[in-house]
Amino acid sequence: MARSLWTGSLSFGLVNVPVALYSAARDQDIHFHQLHAKDGARIEMRRFCAEEDAEVGYEDIGHGYELDSGKQVVLTDAELDAVAPRKTRTIDIQSFVDAADVDPILFDHPYWLIPTGDSEGPRRAYRLLVEAMGDADRVALGRFVLRTKEYLVAVRVRDGLLALTTMLFADEIRPAKGIAPGGAKPGKEAVAQAVRLVEALGDEFDPSAYRDEHRKRLRAVIKEKEKGGTIQAPEQDEEPAVAGDLLEALRQTMADLNAKGSGTKGKGSGTKAKGKAQAKPKAKSR
Amino acid sequence: MPRSIWNGTIAFGAVAVPIKLYSAVEAKTVHFHEVHLDDGARIEHRAFCSKEDKEVPKDEVVKGFELRSGRYVVVDREEIAAAGGTRSRIIDVDRFVPLADVDPVFFDKSYFVGPQDDGADAYKLLQAALEQTGRAALGRFTFHNREYLVAIRAYENVLALHTMRFADELVGPKDLDVPRAARKPDRREIAMAQQLIDSLHEEFRPGRLHDEHREAILAAIQAKAKGQEIEPPEDVDTEPPDDLMAALEASLGKGKDKGGKATKKTSSSKKGSSRRKAAA
Numbered sequence: 125m126a127r128s129l130w131t132g133s134l135s136f137g138l139v140n141v142p143v144a145l146y147s148a149a150r151d152q153d154i155h156f157h158q159l160h161a162k163d164g165a166r167i168e169m170r171r172f173c174a175e176e177d178a179e180v181g182y183e184d185i186g187h188g189y190e191l192d193s194g195k196q197v198v199l200t201d202a203e204l205d206a207v208a209p210r211k212t213r214t215i216d217i218q219s220f221v222d223a224a225d226v227d228p229i230l231f232d233h234p235y236w237l238i239p240t241g242d243s244e245g246p247r248r249a250y251r252l253l254v255e256a257m258g259d260a261d262r263v264a265l266g267r268f269v270l271r272t273k274e275y276l277v278a279v280r281v282r283d284g285l286l287a288l289t290t291m292l293f294a295d296e297i298r299p300a301k302g303i304a305p306g307g308a309k310p311g312k313e314a315v316a317q318a319v320r321l322v323e324a325l326g327d328e329f330d331p332s333a334y335r336d337e338h339r340k341r342l343r344a345v346i347k348e349k350e351k352g353g354t355i356q357a358p359e360q361d362e363e364p365a366v367a368g369d370l371l372e373a374l375r376q377t378m379a380d381l382n383a384k385g386s387g388t389k390g391k392g393s394g395t396k397a398k399g400k401a402q403a404k405p406k407a408k409s410r
Numbered sequence: 411m412p413r414s415i416w417n418g419t420i421a422f423g424a425v426a427v428p429i430k431l432y433s434a435v436e437a438k439t440v441h442f443h444e445v446h447l448d449d450g451a452r453i454e455h456r457a458f459c460s461k462e463d464k465e466v467p468k469d470e471v472v473k474g475f476e477l478r479s480g481r482y483v484v485v486d487r488e489e490i491a492a493a494g495g496t497r498s499r500i501i502d503v504d505r506f507v508p509l510a511d512v513d514p515v516f517f518d519k520s521y522f523v524g525p526q527d528d529g530a531d532a533y534k535l536l537q538a539a540l541e542q543t544g545r546a547a548l549g550r551f552t553f554h555n556r557e558y559l560v561a562i563r564a565y566e567n568v569l570a571l572h573t574m575r576f577a578d579e580l581v582g583p584k585d586l587d588v589p590r591a592a593r594k595p596d597r598r599e600i601a602m603a604q605q606l607i608d609s610l611h612e613e614f615r616p617g618r619l620h621d622e623h624r625e626a627i628l629a630a631i632q633a634k635a636k637g638q639e640i641e642p643p644e645d646v647d648t649e650p651p652d653d654l655m656a657a658l659e660a661s662l663g664k665g666k667d668k669g670g671k672a673t674k675k676t677s678s679s680k681k682g683s684s685r686r687k688a689a690a
Contacts, residue, residue: 137661156473165461175451187442221614228514247591256603294616305530318539329507338557341493377423
């Protein structure tokens with residue numbers, strides 16, 4: 125089991141629930157090191173003063189911030205530490221809101237909160253919060269300090285446990301203004317046709333049906349290189365042309381779907397929607 | 411009008427929606443650059459060969475994947491890009507799933523989707539259909555030489571695209587060692603906890619929640635610019651009671667006296683003032 129990133133207590137009102145924080149996401153990316161091409165030795169990054177052209181130790185490095193005036197303000201580590209929020213052992217729940225009102229676009233990194241301690245009391249307090257929150261479909265909003273940063277967090281019930289998510293602040297979401305096209309709304313018949321098509325291509329969400337093909341391909345690239353082979357970039361899929369008659373394209377796709385029967389309900393991984401032939405006139409290399 | 415970061419086509423069946431992608435998130439974290447304390451000059455990162463102890467020009471730096479044997483396989487930029495798949499111009503929609511079934515833990519990065527000039531009608535249609543059905547389109551596409559699984563859904567009057575985490579990137583309850591309570595909380599405790607949750611219930615108004623940490627750092631920068639000293643804030647901690655039932659009762663008593671919102675306000679203004687002191 126992974127190590128906890130933080131331990132403390134979740135507090136709301138005067139109730140305290142001792143918890144440990146675990147990441148709910150793990151890094152499965154393939155990582156590379158920088159090497160010197162000539163001798164294959166590892167590259168080290170060293171810090172140099174641009175003016176003196178001399179190496180600088182960590183203790184002589186400060187944090188520069190450029191003001192609008194162009195003037196630079198330099199803060200030392202100690203000064204930044206002074207501004208850092210005081211480290212507390214609590215996640216302070218400030219309010220509860222309706223889960224449906226919190227758009228997931230605000231969610232950043234997911235974590236789990238797990239009860240700690242050997243005694244029965246804390247475990248029951250944890251379970252109590254799970255039961256009381258889960259029933260009401262509420263999300264708890266709070267703040268807490270992880271390392272040197274204070275986060276706004278949402279705590280909700282997921283799979284019978286408390287799931288914590290760090291959140292973005294509203295001003296970090298760009299306004300969507302200016303992105304939506306103007307003009308008339310689409311016709312009722314067209315929408316109805318599109319809805320029918322979306323439903324026809326509808327399926328349950330089955331996360332296990334999707335694998336990271338990119339990771340797999342990157343591994344294959346590395347393996348090929350290890351054997352001394354050469355790698356060729358694949359040709360890119362062609363962009364399908366926009367249908368002249370949108371409604372006709374919808375009908376055509378629907379007809380193709382019906383002709384193939386209800387084959388879309390399968391659990392295939394990443395297989396395409398039917399009727400692709402029309403969308404892609406030219407063969408692609410795969 | 412924001413600038414787009416990717417252009418391509420959402421395709422399902424014979425339907426093609428030419429779109430542009432925009433970033434939806436603009437992190438407001440205060441960024442510093444490294445400077446030399448002695449002279450205020452910028453710090454540069456220079457690549458050195460660990461064997462030769464000599465600086466290495468950029469074009470002599472390559473990427474290596476470490477094998478278990480400790481040996482490295484060198485892979486160049488084009489070769490890594492070759493693993494990016496074939497969908498650099500197309501978002502291949504696979505199926506439409508109920509948005510409510512996709513737990514937000516699957517969402518990684520968020521983007522907005524807008525139409526290209528010739529795609530307004532198709533875009534509006536897809537937006538309307540996704541909004542009406544409450545479904546998200548799942549598909550794959552290649553962005554910056556990397557293939558992603560994505561979910562596209564209605565957001566306000568536009569479409570939002572989320573890159574998705576794969577199931578094996580998530581830590582589930584089975585991966586954790588969760589201690590269970592021997593006895594479930596009883597009905598009276600649950601009722602009281604719910605009462606407490608209700609008393610702290612608010613309408614979600616994200617605009618009212620500020621990044622106090624960001625504000626404190628910016629205030630410190632301003633203070634320093636004026637030649638003021640930066641002092642650490644005072645600690646304020648309260649010791650809560652230990653007994654669960656007593657805590658619930660005490661919290662409810664408090665909630666009833668002042669109302670949930672009042673409780674919240676006092677706690678946040680307390681914090682604000684200690685920060686202000688720190689910055690002043």
